[in-house]
Amino acid sequence: MTMHAQIQPAPQFGETPFTRKKRRNEKIAQGIFAVMVACIVIPLFLIVGYLIKEGVSLISWEFLTTNPTGGMRKGGIWSALLGTFWLVGTSLCISAPIGVLAAVYLNEYAKDNWFNRVVNLAVVNLAGVPSIVHALFGLGAFVLFAGMGRSIIAASLTLAIMTMPVIIASTKEALAAVPRQFREACWNVGATKWQTIWRIVLPNSISGILTGVILQVSRTAGETAPIMFTGAVFYRKIEEGNLFAYGLGDQCMALSMHLFTVTTQVTNAPHALPFAIATVLLAFVLLVNLTAILFRSWLRSRKKW
């Protein structure tokens, strides 16, 4: 019969317009995401590649370990490199413990009432305040009011104030990612909140907490505005080869500030100098991040769920 040929069903796993459309959409979606990744990665490689290409001729061990000379046109960047090291280290020593502990309080202890909601809102908003505003606050509060003068400690405190809200926010996220059942299981057997936090919550969120702190290292190293008013200077000569050549009360040079100075204030500086400084700054951040990332992946390999 002719009818029979017409109603023969399509093979069960054959292609239909619907499956073709699904496959096409899948390809489009994947393509868009891949292009977006390329939009991020390609400029990054171009920037880094350009910096290294232009600056590599100057970089040597001597460049890293000697003070700038000849009106910053010759010599190395020792005092700026060590200054950045001290600023980042000191500010992190202040902001990381305070930020992490504050986040533990906000996430684990604070009750959900209007006051704590205001505090949380304030933290989120502080994280979005421009760094130059933090700089002015640091100038008023630490340099002038507290009488620290322009010094490493004043600059570090300013940087710490700047990074703390972000550390609080990211730490809270990491803590909130620990399943609530773990906490309830601990409370059910009569553990205090502190025992629960110390033995269960913190060990399982430490890698997330570290991620937040790591990101702030990069930010601290790169910021110029907050330290310009509070502790960084154009030029300063320090003892070469001594890691403790700076004291907390001293003014210091910093890589980000030095880069700014060399590019805009110093005439006839060698063409490669700013590129070399930028490369060192990048390498410094990368080195700190790499250490932290290795530490974190070691922690993650011991992760338990």
Place this chain on the structure above:
Amino acid sequence: MVTPKVQVENLRLSYGSKEVIHGISFDIEPNEILGIIGPAQSGKTSLLRCINRTMEFTAGTKMSGTIRVDGEDTAKMRDVYGLRRRIGMVAPLPVGLPLSIYDNVAFAPRAAGMNNKSELSALVEKCLRQAALWDEVKDRLDSLGTKLSGGQQQRLTIARALSHSPEILCLDEFSIAIDPVTTMRIEDVLKELKKDMTIILVTNLVQQARRLAARTMFMWNGEIIELGPTEQLFGDNPKDKRTHDYVNGIFG
């Protein structure tokens, strides 16, 4: 007359403006197994969390009425951690803490300040045996509790609940992640444990209540519909028709 182990008097509980337990009162006798049955949302789990006062950790809850353990008002107890150690709690879904099997069971005794190694090991073994898990894990006590299968994790949870030698054991649908054979083994354990402790057995398997409980309570929508000898609830003539319908599976 013996003091009831747990006395609940006119307990009301609300989440925000929604009241979920509407003033219930009942007693639990020492060394009995009280079965609690009832559909979802009837307030069974909330009731258990009120007894060990972990309800306090949930924001926006309001509780009124009194709960007494051994005649002492729990709301007035100053050592709430001590209260929680007297009550073992097993949740419906297994929660293996992200620690080794050994540490999972030793967590509570350690939190209570017990540090003697040999005592701890003996206790861990005893609790794992009681939870019918020892034979399966005795060679790998150092491996992670969270890597166990669901059923094993649930027994680990039971071992943990027993690790602080509770006087009252609350089992909240403990068997939904466990196979029937293991369930039977644990039910046998519960019959043994009854000698030492009072057991509150919340269960969706009405036959489990029938097998184990001397008295059963049927809760529905935050109220006690019927509380009495198990055989009465499961018999042909419970006091309330809804009980009959529920235990025979013709509710609704």
